[in-house]
Amino acid sequence: MSDFNRRKFLEGTAGMATLGTGALWTPSAGAQTLAYKPEKGARLRVLRWSRFVQGDIDAYMVNVKKFTEKTGIEVRVDNEGWEDVRPKAAVAANTGAGPDVILSTNDDANLYPDKLLDVTDLCEYLGKKYGGWYPACEAYLRPDGKKWIGVALGAAGSLVVYRESHVKAAGFDSVPKDTDGFLKLYKALAAKGTPGGMALGNATGDSGWCHWLLWAFGGAMVDKDNKVTLDSPATLKALEYAKELYASFVPGTLSWLDPNNNKAFLDGQISITNNGISVYYAAKNSPDPKLKEIAADINHAAFPIGPVGVPTEYHLFFNQMIFKYTKYPQAAKEFLRFMMEQEQFDPWLQGGGGYVAQPLRAYEKSAVWTVDPKHTPYRDSVKNLRPAGYAGRLGYASAGALADFIVPNMVAEAGSGSKTPKEAMERAQKRAERYYKV
């Protein structure tokens, strides 16, 4: 990704913002075309995560069908829950047999980079054509800064989801953009009897806000050389903040797993939480008039920016990996190219109803972000995203530390007061050091 392209893109599209939704926008001027020659008799097997919103799967399958019609290549798509894709993909990498293409999550590609097909040419082409990749995509999929080991698909944004009327009643026009104001909002909501809450149990997705919190105050699990740096004044500040925030939470958040906040929110028991757009999507598309009413009152906001001064969001990142063992590497590349082109990717983004945010800057113009103003905050999810192993190298250590809930446990211990912030921090430092083997 070069600045030159991005600037050119912005110039090229500046005049098009006035276009009505649904109109196709043209990609970067002077974009070249690229096509791979699929092998004769090629067939592809794709394993992908599923399924948070039905519209995503429907739109994806429409694109797959289009691909088969155009190229004659038969594509079989298998769906698995996203947490089950990881072991399957790892076994495929290890045994050298399995699906040709796997859509995986987070740092999966960094666990077996040498088993993955080099897709540098494809990524450079897409980057040039669609305004460049966001930095997070490179952090995940271009670990050495040169070779791309996978094609970024996007991320499921996890943002602040709130009830507009309750926030107004608490004396706020919108969710504050700084951490101090954010805390004040939580306190005001609790005082009004309409508290908020975020998951502090071993929730694989929704406990991700703990990473945002740590980073917002300048803390990080490791530095650039993978040296553990949790034991720091910045972490301590984040944990002191967590303690105050937790005091305003609805009771029971320590036990919350991924579905709890959705249930409590849709039942009107909490007024603010963190989640993907799926809560809104579910409420909006529900036949239940009560839920439709809640949907009208739901709004979204980006996570506030802490003392560190830049967005520090954590979202579920999606990769597309081609394995070296595939018999049809050209067909697989052509498939990914096809799926990432505007004619397919844009309708797919729209089908997801904002659930997935794009990895390429040009898709910021996608109609999905303007068709409903409540979608807009999710647009920048990949732009503002940090990988869970920030700021170090991704691999087994970062994956292990993430799966062991080291950061969420630390925030939960300090927040709930079961340990002092200092104790919680020191314990987390020790646990992290075991993964990063000092």
Added chain:
Amino acid sequence: MKPLLHRLQNSRNALGLAFMLPAAVLLLLFLTYPLGLGTWLGFTDAKIGRGGSWIGIENFDFLVGDSVSQLALFNTVFYTVVASIAKFVLGLWLAVLLNKNLPFKSFFRAVVLLPWIVPTALSAIAFWWIYDAQFSVVSWVLMKLGWIDRYVDFLGNPWNARFSTIVANVWRGVPFVAISLLAGLQTISPSYYEASAIDGATPWQQFRHVTLPLLSPIIAVVMTFSVLFTFTDFQLIYVLTRGGPLNSTHLMATLAFQRAIPGGALGEGAALATLMVPFLLAAIMFSYFGLQRRAWQQGGDK
């Protein structure tokens, strides 16, 4: 050719070997091999998606000093001991009750089995709602009765969570103990009770001096199984808490899974699972020697 086949067909040894072979293959392939592989993995640094090399006892060394593993060991022992005792007491009580001449006897005996035959994952989801921080029916009822003024934090407080998971486990495990002990009770000849009644024994004395000694071989077997099931429990915890809050309900089995599969550290997870074996062996030895004592009591050789 024919004489050889004929000879084989008439040889006890050859036939015995042939008939035993399918069972031996099954055992070796599906029990010995995975167990051996699991143990071996525990001594390697295997990651998911990458073979490992031998690193000796490094994994075990790491786990012994790991505060989360230590907590998981404590949780597992606590969970097993409390749940097993509760299951034994409740199960024996239920068995004695069901052994009485009740109306609709077979109906009750069948109904008691229900918690046992419902798939664990399903009953765990039911308990998950019962214990929910916002939707708990138990809390709701207590609130309506005015006994409490805020919802009980069943799974959000470490000790509450430990006891809540134990209650769910006991609910599920009692039928197995009760029905097995009921089967044992029915093998006790009524003549003992008649004889002791003629001697003027009270019901408690009958229970203490007739029922309990005659039932103890069954108790030993049933409790061994019960302890094994409880010690290796996984589904219930995984659905209810995933080991939270603050890892206070992580059992060795759930932690082994968390480390091995989502965490990718296959070797470490395998080592953690291997660490369960000594405890399981101890439980088996306990019942084995318990059984031997019974044989002697009943006039056996030993």
